[in-house]
Amino acid sequence: MKKTAFRIFILTGMAILALQNSFAQKRSPAYVWPENTTGDYPYYTQAQADFLCSDIKQTTLVITEEKIKKAGINSDSKERISRYLNETTTPEERGRIKTIILDVANPDVEPLFAYDYKMNWAHVYPRNLKNLWLSPKVDIKKFLKEVIDVKAKSMFASTNAPMNSWDCTLYVPENQLPKGMRGIFENSDDPLSVYLLLRFKTKTYSGDVYAAAKLGDKATKLHCNNHIYDERLATIDKIYKKSTCKNMIKYYYSCKFCGKCEYNPNHTFTYEFSEDKPEPIEDGKFYGHHFIDHKITKENFIGINSRGERVYWKSCSQCGNNIKDCNSSPKVFNRATFDFALGTGMDGTYEQYMEIITKQWNTVYKDEALENASLEFDGPNSFAVLDKVAKAKVSGKAENDVNWAFQNGLIDEKVFGNDYTAKITKLQCASLAVNLAEKLTGKEIMPVSKLAFPDTENIYARKAAAARIAKPSGAFNPNAVLSRQQMATYFYRALQYVKRNSRIKYTPYTPKLEKYSDNAQIAKWAREPLGFMDTLGLIEKTSKKTISPEAPCTIETAIATASKSFYADKIGWYQARTVVEADARFYSSNRTAQHFLDCAVSGNDWGGWLRYVYTGGTRIWVTGPRVGSSRNYAIHYPTKNPYNGETIYVIAEDFLPIKAD
Structure with a gap:
């Protein structure tokens, strides 16, 4: 029985691979990587990084009926845009596409909006797309309806994937949308459609699409001068504050007709996501500490373990308090936090709970922390260092x-x-x-x-x-x-x-x-x-x-x-590794956003999964050494959210540092 199930599993996998390769996919050229990009101290030189950088040598892709036909693709195919991208561009070429001019009737939408790896054509998704121009041949209202159908399949809360934030703009003929998106939404009875279509920017142009694209943004209009900021759009470019132990994730409000963000810190909201459209919830205490800081301070000192090492409590990277205080100090774990995190379903009062938990942290948990931590391995709640600390006068901040x-x-x-x-x-x-x-x-x-x-x-x-x-x-x-x-x-x-x-x-x-x-x-x-x-x-x-x-x-x-x-x-510039380096590393299957090896994703940011997607060749500034829940499991780099400057964390193996020549 087990052998039969295994054979079915293998045959199913082979069938899926055969289906994915049923069309002639344009492959990346073979590339032999220099020695400096491998080994135990891998890095890019400036020249190597520039060669792979997706922000350098950005391109414009024009798709016409003639080009599709020349590529040998049936003009009646319902997947002709998907196939055209698949058969005429390599993954690294798609990573450099900044602008697409779509000059065909009835184009398929999925390859331009399918950022979910589970979708059939997600692997041809141009992940750095910033501008999508639709010619008059495209039926705009039909196109937008198909966009809704595609985007509804993947309700990522906060991702910077193309056409999912105001970093990306859809340009459409003015005669098809004379009032822009406002004309669609003024009398809309479909809140989900509004929510999905306002996540990206839509502007109109007049005349020839090629002439307008050459002039760029100055040849277009937003068609929304009287903004009404009461729409709740949970997109990554509209985050005011990520969720921490102090607050739940907060977003700025946006215009209900065009999606423009208000960026008003006094007018924000918090979402609770459901299967359909996210619903607002009241702000409140959020019990979610993230104990990744290893601070050698008097407040965190536990004692000397049996090996003669100094042992300290780990600290929360957000509020700065150590794990013991976060769980047993009334100043941190107060009554409001108790009611929010543990109140429902708990027998006894806050005072009774605190009496029990304080005793446990001062006895059982303390003893465990002392013996579980060593110089080689952290304990779950503690870490150990050599018996060497300052005996002289030092200020708290230093x-x-x-x-x-x-x-x-x-x-x-x-x-x-x-x-x-x-x-x-x-x-x-x-x-x-x-x-x-x-x-x-x-x-x-x-x-x-x-x-x-x-x-x-x-x-x-x-x-x-x-x-x-x-x-x-x-x-x-x-x-x-x-x-x-x-x-x-x-x-x-x-x-x-x-x-x-x-x-x-x-x-x-x-x-x-x-x-x-x-x-x-x-x-x-x-x-x-x-x-x-x-x-x-x-x-x-x-x-x-x-x-x-x-x-x-x-x-x-x-x-x-x-x-x-x-x-x-x-510290310094790092660059997301690219698909042509696939042989140099291995992506685990749980990295959903970069399933096809051509992008990296911000890892557990210890404050809300932001799903900030870093396409291969994207650069970030890393602000410090690797961090993690323990020193022997430090797998993330700290960096800055490019939208609001908050610290987020990326999976370290997805990036290589850039070193000066």
Whole structure:
């Protein structure tokens, strides 16, 4: 019986594959990837990334009756657009299509809107499409009806897939929609149709479609000057705030006639999705912490385990509280949270529950946390580190960075006093920079002669000179206080030493120091170092608009900068890997949005699945090293939602870093 079932399974799979390949699909050319894109430190060079980037060399695809016929496709075929895309373009060519001009009668809609992998022609979907021009040959109302039928099959809440946000525009002849979408929706009794068709932008044009497309957006109209913002469109470009432990996901309202977003933070709504159209719900407490932060602070300290390691509670990346407090502290797990998360169906009162749960976290859960965590593996609720933390005075905001600097071997306590809030000296900063360089390269820096400086023979001064972190001769001035720009320059030079003496490379970047009101104070020699450190987020700015280059630097600020610099090569531009690299990796089948290997999706963003689809060749800026529920399961990169700037997380294996030549 089992063998028969297995044979049926195999035969069914073969039949599906045969059906998918029943038409001549245009294949990608064979490509041999350079060694730098494989191995244990894979990356793209700038040239390689540009070659694959979907935002470079974007194309316009014109589809006409003549071209379809020339491709050998029956003009009566109900799937002729699907087949044309399948048989005349490769996946990477489809990834570069920015504009399509559709100049055929009765085109099939699915390949232009089928972003759900379960649909028959999802694999030919042009995932970077921004502009879809329909010629007068297309019956617009019939076309839109078919769009509704296709989009209703896949009710993704929030995806940036083409024709699912206002990043994409449908251009139609004005004589077919003289009032634009407003003419359709003013007396509409079908709220689902409104919801589906307003997710993308629709504009009208007059005259010849080719002439209008050449002129672009300036030759079109929106036909909706009197917006009424009461439509609830749950699309990714209209998210005000993602769902967190503090709030459920919130969206801005949109115009009921054209879909334009109001972007008014005082006028938002929250959805609860059903099989049909999403329905609004009242905002309330949302119990959904995400314990991925590993912060070495006094508040999170549990104790010393049997292996002599320091053990800490994990923290929520959203509210900052540790897992114990989130579950047992009245300040965090208050009565409102109890009623929302556990109240219904619970026997007993809030006070009775808190008495029991507090005792458990202080006894049973504490003991489990101490013994479950080790240097090698995290526990479910805790993590362990070496018994090395700061004993000197440190401010709360710097405590975690300072303690991680101890863990990474960057601090020589003998060089520093007992107050890390004090101003840092040149020798102290040199010790941090030298330790950073040696840890990252795995090699000791050979110091210059003891006679190099007339005012010190200190080993850190001599190593700093040898690594070109400090000047190799003249007075060293070991006790001189450093400014913030001097400190940044020391660490920049240390990282450049690492680049010269290891395989570590850094991202290409564009400095943006002009955004600071005090950028004129930056010394000429410090502009390149400070530009690098600021762009990569390695040095904290002093306010939204100031970086204070001439201000004295404190010890803890320098240590925090060194701690962030330890991961400098993990920060910067990354690019989604492409279909032509399919042999270099494996996509698991549960990644629905990139089933056909030509896109990546934002992974569990620990605050709502946003389904932000990154087509192969799409670039993102990664803001830090990998993160995850445990250090040995760190499979996500943090990045920014391009629409609202919030932190989201992408699956790391789907991306390669871009390194400067």
